[in-house]
Amino acid sequence: MDASFDALMTITSRPATVFVRGEGSWLFDGHGRRYLDFVQGWAVNCLGHCPLVLARALCEQAATLINCSPAFYNAPMVRLAEALKAASGLDRSFFANSGAEANEGAIKLARKWGALHRGGAHEIVTFEQGFHGRTLATMSASGKAAWKGLFEPKVPGFPKVPLGDLAAVEAAIGPDTAAVMLEPIQGEAGVIPAGDGFLKELRALTQAKGVLLILDEIQTGMGRTGRLFHYQHLGFTPDILTLGKGLGGGVPLSALLAREDVCCFEPGDQGGTFNGNPLMTAAGLAVLEAVTAPGFLERVTATGAYLAEGLAALSRRHGFGGVRGRGLLLALDLGRPVGPALVEAALAEGLLINAPRPECLRFMPALTVSREEVDSLLATLDPLCGAVA
Numbered sequence: 001m002d003a004s005f006d007a008l009m010t011i012t013s014r015p016a017t018v019f020v021r022g023e024g025s026w027l028f029d030g031h032g033r034r035y036l037d038f039v040q041g042w043a044v045n046c047l048g049h050c051p052l053v054l055a056r057a058l059c060e061q062a063a064t065l066i067n068c069s070p071a072f073y074n075a076p077m078v079r080l081a082e083a084l085k086a087a088s089g090l091d092r093s094f095f096a097n098s099g100a101e102a103n104e105g106a107i108k109l110a111r112k113w114g115a116l117h118r119g120g121a122h123e124i125v126t127f128e129q130g131f132h133g134r135t136l137a138t139m140s141a142s143g144k145a146a147w148k149g150l151f152e153p154k155v156p157g158f159p160k161v162p163l164g165d166l167a168a169v170e171a172a173i174g175p176d177t178a179a180v181m182l183e184p185i186q187g188e189a190g191v192i193p194a195g196d197g198f199l200k201e202l203r204a205l206t207q208a209k210g211v212l213l214i215l216d217e218i219q220t221g222m223g224r225t226g227r228l229f230h231y232q233h234l235g236f237t238p239d240i241l242t243l244g245k246g247l248g249g250g251v252p253l254s255a256l257l258a259r260e261d262v263c264c265f266e267p268g269d270q271g272g273t274f275n276g277n278p279l280m281t282a283a284g285l286a287v288l289e290a291v292t293a294p295g296f297l298e299r300v301t302a303t304g305a306y307l308a309e310g311l312a313a314l315s316r317r318h319g320f321g322g323v324r325g326r327g328l329l330l331a332l333d334l335g336r337p338v339g340p341a342l343v344e345a346a347l348a349e350g351l352l353i354n355a356p357r358p359e360c361l362r363f364m365p366a367l368t369v370s371r372e373e374v375d376s377l378l379a380t381l382d383p384l385c386g387a388v389a
């Protein structure tokens with residue numbers, strides 16, 4: 001397909017490739033060329049491209065009921081909420097269409113909770129380099145340096161502290177604070193773990209101070225780190241949790257979950273035309289069933305370790321700065337700003353990878369990626385790394 005792209009708004013610079021088909025870890029362009037995909041829609045296609053269970057669930061639901069309005073209950077919506085409750089330890093869900101929308105809902109819920117239960121507290125302590133989405137409030141909650149000065153004035157009430165600095169969090173919590181919000185591993189920042197020790201201390205601190213802990217697991221949730229949710233590595237439950245990306249396995253579905261006593265929305269406070277529609281929630285059910293099937297998460301952990309080992313060997317060979325992350329959310333620290341050049345060279349070799357920052361590469365393959373596909377990634381990447389090192 002020789003296309004002109006002029007009818008699309010420019011929101012990012014894309015390669016001139018037009019993708020037409022996907023299968024597992026592979027994407028195909030209009031010329032029949034195949035690409036090994038370690039981006040997977042930014043950690044969205046957790047079961048790979050067009051998995052049969054998802055295609056089947058969507059087809060069956062599309063032929064049964066697509067949308068009956070958020071003013072009515074539908075069967076997949078109710079079932080998914082029940083399944084998430086059982087899996088997460090949190091009591092109630094609100095479904096939405098994007099991660100940003102789920103986080104926007106979390107912010108509103110925390111502000112309402114603060115208004116009702118903490119004397120009008122409305123501030124949410126957030127973290128430098130954090131990423132929570134692209135609506136105005138979630139951009140304001142994000143700590144992306146490049147967004148400073150953009151779309152001003154931002155939504156107030158999101159003081160920022162450095163990740164890992166418990167004393168700074170403690171100092172930032174005051175009478176106006178309703179919550180602390182963070183990603184357990186900062187994804188867009190370049191796969192920067194908050195650290196298990198810090199997360200546990202933060203849970204204790206928020207409890208001691210009587211403020212809510214909001215975990216944005218839009219990138220780390222749904223098995224990405226080898227547990228269904230990242231906080232399950234740590235043995236505590238947040239007060240509010242947001243999910244997106246992998247939850248729909250590729251279709252637009254996100255969720256805001258909370259503990260019973262935090263669920264203070266009243267009719268009219270929150271909603272949305274498409275929220276909880278049966279087509280998307282049926283997809284979510286199919287994904288959740290696949291990810292929680294016996295042995296699935298153990299395989300994510302094993303494949304993640306295999307990929308991490310391979311990347312660590314690559315790092316040693318080329319004098320890079322090592323590997324970070326967990327499960328199948330990993331980054332290779334390049335130690336120099338050659339990420340974009342590597343992404344471009346990899347594309348030419350039929351390999352899709354991502355550089356969230358110029359000095360690192362991020363790997364977020366399908367959770368079903370095979371060892372052979374990992375070997376293929378490493379074999380393609382090795383000479384390219386040699387060329388830039």
Ligand SMILES: *Cc1c(COP(=O)(O)O)cnc(C)c1O
Pocket residue numbers: 097098099100101103131132133134183187188216217218219244245
């Ligand atoms: C992708 C992402 C978001 C935003 O999700 P959208 O679906 O793009 O709105 C929010 N938080 C985190 C941690 C993310 O990775």
